[in-house]
Amino acid sequence: MEAVPKPKVRNPSLDRARTFLTLVVLLHHAVIPYTYYGHTDPKDFFGFDMIVLATDSFFMAMFFFLSGLFVWPGITRKGPLNYLSDRLLRLGVPFLICAFTVIPLAYYAISLRQHPEISFAEFWWTTITKGPWPSGPIWFLWVLFAFDLIACFLYRLSPKILDPINRLSLYGRRRPAVFFAVMLAVTAAFYIPGRIHFGAGSWFEFGPFSVQHGRVLLYASYFFFGAGIGLAQLDRGLLAPDGRMAKVSWDWMVLAIVPYYLMWVLISIKRENLGNPADLPDWYEGAYAICFTVFSVAILFLILAYFLRFASSGRSVLDLMQSDAYGMFLVHYPIALWLQYWLFDFNWPATVKAPIGFVLTVAFSWALTRALRRIPGAKRML
Numbered sequence: 001m002e003a004v005p006k007p008k009v010r011n012p013s014l015d016r017a018r019t020f021l022t023l024v025v026l027l028h029h030a031v032i033p034y035t036y037y038g039h040t041d042p043k044d045f046f047g048f049d050m051i052v053l054a055t056d057s058f059f060m061a062m063f064f065f066l067s068g069l070f071v072w073p074g075i076t077r078k079g080p081l082n083y084l085s086d087r088l089l090r091l092g093v094p095f096l097i098c099a100f101t102v103i104p105l106a107y108y109a110i111s112l113r114q115h116p117e118i119s120f121a122e123f124w125w126t127t128i129t130k131g132p133w134p135s136g137p138i139w140f141l142w143v144l145f146a147f148d149l150i151a152c153f154l155y156r157l158s159p160k161i162l163d164p165i166n167r168l169s170l171y172g173r174r175r176p177a178v179f180f181a182v183m184l185a186v187t188a189a190f191y192i193p194g195r196i197h198f199g200a201g202s203w204f205e206f207g208p209f210s211v212q213h214g215r216v217l218l219y220a221s222y223f224f225f226g227a228g229i230g231l232a233q234l235d236r237g238l239l240a241p242d243g244r245m246a247k248v249s250w251d252w253m254v255l256a257i258v259p260y261y262l263m264w265v266l267i268s269i270k271r272e273n274l275g276n277p278a279d280l281p282d283w284y285e286g287a288y289a290i291c292f293t294v295f296s297v298a299i300l301f302l303i304l305a306y307f308l309r310f311a312s313s314g315r316s317v318l319d320l321m322q323s324d325a326y327g328m329f330l331v332h333y334p335i336a337l338w339l340q341y342w343l344f345d346f347n348w349p350a351t352v353k354a355p356i357g358f359v360l361t362v363a364f365s366w367a368l369t370r371a372l373r374r375i376p377g378a379k380r381m382l
Contacts, residue, residue, distance in 0.1 A: 011234070012319070013241065013307040018066050019318040020303070021059055022325040023362065025137065028055040029336045030358035034350035040110070041340065045350035053263060057292055058299045060140060060215075061222045065300060067144055068226025069234065071151050072162065080152035087148045094330055094381055095141040099208035100128070103136050106334035109341040135208045136333045143211050147223045165228020169237035176245035179238050180255075180301060183225055188293040191218040195289035196282050218293075222300075239304065246309035252302035259295040263288065327369030327382040328362075335368070336361045 031048035032038035038052070075083045104124045111123050127133050154161050172179030191214070198213040211219075229237055238245055266288050270276055274284070321328070339357045346353065373382050 011239075013304075014066065014069065014239070015322050016316055016318040017303055017307045018063075019321050019325045020307070021062060021066070022321070022329050024055055024059050025329060026332050026336065026361050026365065027358055028052060028059065029137070029333065030340075030361055031354045033340050034354050040113075041344055041350070041353065043348070043350040043353060045354070048350065048354060053267075054260060054295075054299070057260075057263070058296045061219055061296055062300050062303070063140065064144065064147070064219045064223040065226040068147070068151075068223040068228075069230035069239075071148065071223075071227045072155070072159075072231040075152055075155045076159070080155055084149065084152055087145055089381060091141045091145040091148075095138055095145075095208075098138045098141075098330055099133075099135065102331060102334055103134065103138060103208065104128070106136055106337045107134055109334070109337040112341065113344070131207070132205070133208045135210045137329065138208075138333075139210045142209055143216070143219065144223075147220060150220075151224075151227060162224065162228040162231050165225060166231040166233070166237070169229040169239075170233060172238035172245065173236065173240050173243040176238060176243070176301070180297060184294060184297045186225070187218055187221045187297060188290065190221045191215065191293050192286060192289040194218070195292070196285045199280065199285060200288075218296075239308065241308055243308070245301065246305050252298050252305055255298035256295055256302050259291040259298070262291045263295065266291065321366065324366055324369040324373070324382075327372060328365040330382070331368050331372070332361055332365035335364045 028051070031051055033041040034044045035049045035052050036044065036046075037049075074086075078086065104127050105120075107127070108120050108123050111118060168179055168182060194214040194217055200212075200214065202213045203210050204213055204216075229239065235241070237243075266284065270280065270284065274280065336357060339360055340353075343353045343357060369382065373379050
């Protein structure tokens with residue numbers, strides 16, 4: 001997640017949705033050690049598997065969508081070169097700093113469990129010079145900058161190139177189901193073939209630059225749908241506070257629950273009938289990709305509808321975190337992993353360890369971000 005360019009008139013619903021997603025990221029990383037696949041702790045709890053399946057299926061795509069909302073106004077206001085310069089400062093510089101500091105510090109906590117004799121200096125040097133050099137959650141930054149670069153290129157070709165999406169957004173104010181259907185069809189077309197070809201676990205990796213092969217086009221489609229909605233008249237389109245979308249929030253819940261349940265059915269088939277193989281048949285990957293795509297778009301609409309309808313007024317703790325959300329995203333990962341390292345030796349149930357890890361990750365990353373933002377010039381990047 002990152003701090004998107006600010007519109008002239010703030011939309012509290014979108015601000016709160018973005019901050020909420022930041023907390024979802026922290027929750028996701030706090031519970032992974034206590035799940036089936038991320039079982040790096042002796043304790044586990046199936047409820048955390050349910051959380052991770054849900055969050056992994058939508059939250060990064062939604063971040064790209066929210067980031068895209070403000071791209072076209074930013075390029076129009078600043079011009080492509082100035083816009084990219086600002087984005088380089090907001091995305092490129094934090095990416096490089098985190099790649100050399102935050103990420104090695106985070107993964108040292110994992111390495112120390114396997115090789116307790118290794119020093120941080122030795123681990124850091126091996127990571128930088130020989131690899132592997134994982135990026136953790138900061139992969140989002142360089143991919144988002146790449147999408148910004150493509151957006152600027154498209155803007156130079158034609159500032160009106162996303163007009164069809166914007167017109168669809170204006171129509172979606174009254175009939176959001178139509179926008180939902182179009183977005184679902186397009187994102188499915190971009191995601192399903194890649195999922196079938198690459199599978200779920202294939203990553204492009206070059207130094208700290210990484211991204212899932214099968215999801216990069218999915219993320220791009222979310223980004224440019226967001227850019228099309230935000231191109232003009234954001235307050236009169238799909239995300240209008242008084243639009244139809246916010247009034248049918250329970251419909252989006254049903255549309256999210258059904259594919260979510262079917263994903264669990266497919267996971268059960270994989271484990272019990274297919275023997276949990278590394279390479280899954282194409283029919284399985286295709287079926288899972290369909291459920292994944294429907295759930296992802298439906299949960300996006302559900303969250304946006306909730307914040308448009310119920311959480312757009314009054315006071316919220318999310319407002320207090322708003323300006324610090326981007327920094328919390330950047331610094332939370334080593335905090336989460338070192339808390340898990342510390343909790344490992346305690347013979348406590350996962351339902352105790354994970355909440356402790358989550359609450360302390362939120363508290364420490366928020367406090368650290370506030371401290372960092374007091375450094376002169378830091379607010380321009382955080």
